[in-house]
Each structure stands twice: as C-alpha cells, then as structure tokens.
Amino acid sequence: MGGRRVVRSCERPAEIFSPILARSRTISRPIGPVAYDCVKSIFIRHGSAILLSEFGEKPVTVGDVVALGANTLCGSEPEGSITVTTLYLDRDYVVDQVFWQHAALLADRLDAQDFAAELYSEPAQILHLGEDRAGMLMPWLDEMVALSIDGPSPKKFYRLQALLFVVLDVITPYVRTTEARRTPTQQRATLPGLPLCRHFSPLRAEVREAAGILRRAPEQRWTLHELAAAVHLSPSQLGRVFVDAYGKTPMTYLSTLRAERLARLLRETDLPVEAAMRQVGWRSRGHAARLFRECVGVTPTRYRQLSRRKSTA
Structure with a gap:
C-alpha cells in the first residue's frame, strides 16, 4: 500500500476554512493510498471500484458509503470510472458533536476525544446502504456541494449543518461501533474551557x-x-x-x-x-x-x- 502520506488540507484552498466541505468528482484512474487529517464519508453515486484501505481490498458500488476516520489510508482502483460525493469533516467538529451526543457520560471535550476513539474503533468501514436508501441522500448531498462551492459562508452554515445532520441520521445506524464503558469515577472535574454537563435551572x-x-x-x-x-x-x-x-x-x-x-x-x-x-x-x-x-x-x-x-x- 506504499508509504503513509497525510494531506492536511482536505483539498481545501489554503486561505479558507470550513468544518464541513462537500465535493463531487468522477475518478477514472487509480488513486494510491493517501490519508487526510479529517473525517471522510465517500458516497458512491455511479460505477464501481476496488477500495484499498485498512480493511484490505474490497469492492464498492452504487449504494455504498465509505466511512474513514482521520489519518486513515485509503486508495481506489476504478472499474472504468466511478462518481462519488465526499464529505470532509474537521476532526474537532466531529469530536464536538460526539461530546454533545453523549454529554450525560462525558466530563469534557478531551474526554469526548478518547470516547470517540474507543467508540469508533474501526477507522475504515464500508456501509452498504443500498441504492434506494442512498438515492434519497443525493438531493441533500448535491445541495451540500452547491453550498460548499463558493467557500464558507456564515449565512449558509446552519443549512449546511442541517443537511449534514440529516445525512448522518441515515448512515450512522450502519456504522459499526465498539461498546464504550463509562463509570461515575470517569466523570472528572473539567478543564477551564470545557463545560461540564449540568441541569438548566434558575440561578441563585x-x-x-x-x-x-x-x-x-x-x-x-x-x-x-x-x-x-x-x-x-x-x-x-x-x-x-x-x-x-x-x-x-x-x-x-x-x-x-x-x-x-x-x-x-x-x-x-x-x-x-x-x-x-x-x-x-x-x-x-x-x-x-x-x-x-x-x-x-x-x-x-x-x-x-x-x-x-x-x-x-
């Protein structure tokens, strides 16, 4: 699979940053294994390919989604050509979502980082959604791509995030997770910038x-x-x-x-x-x-x- 090559920009122009980026492309030549410093979800829209990653060599086709953790090597050999839409998610943004999703269990965002690594212990997975279920995602993915084309826009962020959450709601039941054990003693005091979970009640x-x-x-x-x-x-x-x-x-x-x-x-x-x-x-x-x-x-x-x-x- 070759040496480890980490691309930290996630194909973003150097002068801009967004925690969510969507891109569509057609690939007709082999791509050697590369790793990105972000979380990726690759939706197969047309064609098929042999994927090379930590799970070895496996075929992917229309209706499949490739879920890759940050810094996970992955390459592909298209069978003819393959069209994909890729979502790039900043690692800290993903950890933040994990923190709020499991706020009752976690002490702070540093705890969430370890929890996420434990929960999603398989950094490379192929999710078999099927053509029908994957097909219903395509209008949302297309809109995410359109919102990403001109770079980050605060006015568009909540729509982009709303679309992301709808897509994740469909695909996350297919993601394999590892049971993560938490005990009351693991809910330690928080660091200065990291909020503890608390009840919303009137202030004294x-x-x-x-x-x-x-x-x-x-x-x-x-x-x-x-x-x-x-x-x-x-x-x-x-x-x-x-x-x-x-x-x-x-x-x-x-x-x-x-x-x-x-x-x-x-x-x-x-x-x-x-x-x-x-x-x-x-x-x-x-x-x-x-x-x-x-x-x-x-x-x-x-x-x-x-x-x-x-x-x-």
Missing part, C-alpha cells in the same frame, strides 16, 4: 452576583474566600452552587474569563504577550500559557500568529 442570586463580580474585574487577584464573603456565602457553599449553575468552579470560571479577555487582546492589540497576560490578571507567564492552552487549545503566542494569519488571508 448569589451565584449571579459572584459571576458578575468576576466578569467585571477578572484582573483582580481573587480567592474563593474573598468571593464567597462578597456574596455572603461560605466558600464551600459558593463552590457547590456555582458548579451546579455554570458547570465549573468559580476559579475555573475566572480562568475562562481571563483566557477570553487575553484572546481578545492578542487579536486586537499589539501588546506584548506577557504584558497582555498581566493585564488580564495572570502574573506568571508559564501558568498563564498553560491555562490559556487548556481553554483555547494553543499557546498565546501561537494564537496570535493564527489570528493574524487569518485576518490577512
């Missing part, structure tokens, strides 16, 4: 007041005792009711506010990174970088580089 006045205090002055050196005294609760009481309301402790909530404010400063000002950190209330650069990365996924320096690259694209 003290909780709203505490959150407001933190939002108005996140740069202050707050302690749990100082915040609890400000709203006339004990520290343990405040911690308990705050987690019930917001899914995170007051100090974790404060870290999230600081990360959001720091991100804004990195995007909109030329302040040195360390000065921006101090302005939001973080005195230690290493501590700030660690918490920011837990919230946002990258370091402050990398975040500034990415945001500026995007603004000049």
